[in-house]
Amino acid sequence: MSRRTLFGGGLAAAGAGAGALAGVEALFHHQQGPVRPAGESIDLSRRHPFYAARTAAPQAGVRTEPQRYCVFMTFDLPSTGTATDLQVLLATWSASIARLQGGDTVGVVEPAHGTGVGGDTGEALDLGPASLTVTLGLGPGVFDGRFGLAGKRPSRLAALPALPSDHLSESLTGGDLSLQACADDPQVAYHAIRDLARIARGRAAVRWTVLGFGRAAAGPHQATPRNLLGFKDGTRNIQSDADYRRWVWAGADEGWMAGGTYQVARKIQMNIEIWDADPVSDQQRVIGRTKTEGSPLSGGTEHTTPDFHATHGGAKAIDPTSHIALAAHEANNGTKILRRSYNYTDGINQYGQLDAGLLFLAYMNDPAHFVALQKKLGASDRLNEYISHIGSAVFAVPPAPKPGAYIGQSLFD
Numbered sequence: 001m002s003r004r005t006l007f008g009g010g011l012a013a014a015g016a017g018a019g020a021l022a023g024v025e026a027l028f029h030h031q032q033g034p035v036r037p038a039g040e041s042i043d044l045s046r047r048h049p050f051y052a053a054r055t056a057a058p059q060a061g062v063r064t065e066p067q068r069y070c071v072f073m074t075f076d077l078p079s080t081g082t083a084t085d086l087q088v089l090l091a092t093w094s095a096s097i098a099r100l101q102g103g104d105t106v107g108v109v110e111p112a113h114g115t116g117v118g119g120d121t122g123e124a125l126d127l128g129p130a131s132l133t134v135t136l137g138l139g140p141g142v143f144d145g146r147f148g149l150a151g152k153r154p155s156r157l158a159a160l161p162a163l164p165s166d167h168l169s170e171s172l173t174g175g176d177l178s179l180q181a182c183a184d185d186p187q188v189a190y191h192a193i194r195d196l197a198r199i200a201r202g203r204a205a206v207r208w209t210v211l212g213f214g215r216a217a218a219g220p221h222q223a224t225p226r227n228l229l230g231f232k233d234g235t236r237n238i239q240s241d242a243d244y245r246r247w248v249w250a251g252a253d254e255g256w257m258a259g260g261t262y263q264v265a266r267k268i269q270m271n272i273e274i275w276d277a278d279p280v281s282d283q284q285r286v287i288g289r290t291k292t293e294g295s296p297l298s299g300g301t302e303h304t305t306p307d308f309h310a311t312h313g314g315a316k317a318i319d320p321t322s323h324i325a326l327a328a329h330e331a332n333n334g335t336k337i338l339r340r341s342y343n344y345t346d347g348i349n350q351y352g353q354l355d356a357g358l359l360f361l362a363y364m365n366d367p368a369h370f371v372a373l374q375k376k377l378g379a380s381d382r383l384n385e386y387i388s389h390i391g392s393a394v395f396a397v398p399p400a401p402k403p404g405a406y407i408g409q410s411l412f413d
Helices: 003-027 083-101 186-200 241-247 252-257 272-276 280-287 323-327 367-380
Strands: 069-076 133-138 177-183 205-213 261-270 342-348 354-364 387-397
Touching (some): 177 387, 261 367, 272 354, 323 367, 354 387
Antiparallel strands (some): 069 177, 069 205, 133 177, 133 387
C-alpha cells in the first residue's frame, strides 16, 4: 500500500467496511449466535501506560492482550542524518506516544490563530484511548555506522536471510524503524500512526505499511480468533510467565536491550480463491486441525495437545507436512515464538482477485528462532501452495523508558 493510499482515506474505506459488516452480523445474529465470544468486551476507556514502573520492563503492545485493529508502519532514516536527529525523533515520538496512549492529542487541534496549522490532526477526538498501544522497533540500519551506534548493535539483530517460499517485494521489505499501533477502535490506531508520521517528516520517510484487523492471535483471556483461511490462529500461543522469560524477553547479557525483545514482521499474501475451492477435508489436512472447533486431527478439543504419533487407517492422523506438525515446539527443540498477527486486505489485485492475507507479527528473544522455524515451514509446509511471503523486516524492540526518559535513550548515554 502506498503512502498516498494510506493517508488519502484508506481507513475511511475500512470504516465503511466495518459498518457493512456490522449490518451483516445483525442480520445473521439469530442463525450464527453471538458475534462476540462469551467473556470478551470492549472498553474504549481502557488505557495502557507508556512509561515503565521498573527497569527492564517491556514496551506495551507485546504482552498486551491483542486489540482488534493494527496499523504497522516502517520508516527509513536519511543517509545524511545525525545522531542528534535520531535522538530528537525518538524523544519526540516517546513523549507523543505517552500522550496518545493516555487518550490525549499530541498538540493543539484548533490553533488560537485561525491561520495556524494544527499540532494534532483531530480525527480521534472524543474516541477515548481504546486500549491503544504503540510499539517502537529499531532496525539493523540504525546500527550501520550513520549514527555512531555500530558498537551498540544487539548481538542477535541482523537482516533476515533469504528463506524458502520468499517472494519478497523490495517495497515491502526492511526499514530502519517500525511502529506498531494497536487499538480497539481502528480510527484511534490510524490517528496515532498518522500523527507520528507527521512528526517524523524531515527526519524519517515512510517505507511500507499494513492496515490490520480482526486480530489473528489471542491473549490468555481471549477466545481464539480466526485468520482469513477460516481457521483458528494462536491456539498454542505463548501464555505463561516462564515461556515469556525463556522465549520472548532479552536477558541481562544483552545490556541496554535487557527486558526488550525482537520483532519479526512478515506480510503473507493468501491465495484466497484457490483456498476456497479446496475441499474442507483437504484444508483440514493442510492445517492439521478441524475448521470449526480447531481441534487437532488426532482427536480431542481445541486445546488438546496434538498427538503427532497417532494413526488413523494406517496413516498418521496429523500429516507430518501439515502446518501444525512442522511448527509445533515438540518438533523444533522446544522453540516457541509469540505470535501477535492481524488479518489484512488490500482490496483487489491486478488479476481481479482478492488481495488479502496475514500481517504476521512475532516476538522472540532471538530472531534465529524464527529463521529456523521458517526454513522448515518454507521447505515442506503443505500450506505453501496457498500463501506467499511478500514483505519482511526485523527490529530490536528496546524496553520501555522510565518517566522522564525516552525509548532507546541508553544508546546515546
